[in-house]
Amino acid sequence: MLALLSLAELLGMSLWFAASATADHFQALWSLTPGQVSGLTTAVQLGFVAGTAIAALLNLADVLPARWLFSGSALAAAGCNLLLLQATSFPAALALRFATGLLLAGVDPPAMKMAATWFRAARGLAIGTVVGALTVGKAAPYLVRALFGTVHPWFVIGSTSAGALLAAALVLAGYRDGPFVFPPRRFAWSLVAQVWRERATRLAIGGYLGHMWELYACWTLVALFFQDYFGARGASSAGAAARSGVVAFAVIAAGGLGSVVAGHWADRIGRERVTIWAMVVSGACSLAVGWLLPAPAPLVIGLALLWGFAVVADSAQFSAVVTEVTRADSVGTALTLQTSLGFLLTALSIWLATELSARCGWGVAFGMLAAGPAFGIVAMQRLRTLRAQGPSRVGQEARVERGRGRWTAGRA
Secondary structure (H helix, E strand, C coil): CHHHHHHHHHHHHHHCCCCHHHHHHHHHHHCCCHHHHHHHHHHHHHHHHHHHHHHHHCCHHHHCCHHHHHHHHHHHHHHHHHHHHHCCCHHHHHHHHHHHHHHHCCCHHHHHHHHHCCCCCCHHHHHHHHHHHHHHHHHHHHHHHHHHCCCCCCHHHHHHHHHHHHHHHHHHHHCCCCCCCCCCCCCCCCHHHHHHCCHHHHHHHHHHHHHHHHHHHHHHHHHHHHHHHHHCCCCCHHHHHHHHHHHHHHHHHHHHHHHHHHHHHHHHHCHHHHHHHHHHHHHHHHHHHCCCCCCCHHHHHHHHHHHHHHHCCCHHHHHHHHHHHCCHHHHHHHHHHHHHHHHHHHHHHHHHHHHHHHHCCHHHHHHHCCHHHHHHHHHHHHHHHHHHCCHHHHHHHHCEEECCEEECCCCC
16 A cells, blocks of 8 residues: 555656756746746745645545545646646746646645555654655656657656556555544634644644755756756756756655655654754755865765755654644644645745845855754754653643543654
8 A cells, every 4th residue: 555655646746847847948938037947846836835725724634535635636737737738828837837736735645644544653664655755756757858858848748647647546446544544523614723732743843844945945956056067067058958857856866765764764763863863964965065066076966866865854754743743633634734834935945045046156045945954953853852751741732622521642
């Protein structure tokens, strides 16, 4: 079941960077500025924020069966992505990218919840594997473009839509809930507020926000950075784009391995400790990479691969913590809220990093991203202290009045 969910997540989330991987085609077609090119990714981020906000407000992940939510969302997102073939203007492409992101909000959080129903002791590794598959899926359009872009740049759009259709079919036909299923609940307008009042959940979300400040700006801009890097060494425009696409795929896909390795260790030495170390490494890389344009390729690419490994290694563990410290019947809404706030922040960090790269250079642009891990480390250290005081302390922070008595979060 984990293999099925991981494959479905890989295929479904390949839609994310489908337009970004062919950004040079759109740039030439509509004479776009660098800011407009980054808007193709930002539109997906904002759509995803809108989708997760709606899903959190309506409790969709806790009210609807995750299997149907995932499949329907992946199917509709594939259609929106395919309509890019018919887009006649940049505004139309932005609208389609926004709609694709909105629909992907029904793919990502439900997949993590579905994986959690099959695992308890190894939940960190399980969710880490799903996030690792998601990471490779998001990198896939860059590899497809590098391998088949000379055939036709639109091949990326068609192949990623086909992958999302297959993802919908896999989950619809093959998935069933595991033995640790989360109980369904009735819709409640107040659920988001109830989730937010739990201190342990807030701290986990805070760590995730610091992580997200860095993550998507890194993923969005790494291809542009290496395009400049190879261009400065005499590569043609097409050659620089092809080489940067391969490197961008490798950097992003390295996070897939990072997610699995981090999940393995998080189940053994603690999720907070793993997230803290991952953010220390990724923050250090973000401070260094942008200043290495004159450096030899093995050094720059090697450090970028380490950055890609570490920058997403902790991602699944923030979600795993939320499943452990949040009320069982509110886990879907908590995951969706966490995701919505995180992706809202990415729109700002992508825009700011893009502007700084144009005005101040890559060193300043990437270095600014280190502020996110610094904030996240503080939040996760506080959560670590809170949880070290025992389940009773976490429960005291998260105790919620219910009609049939009191429920205490954070039980083993």
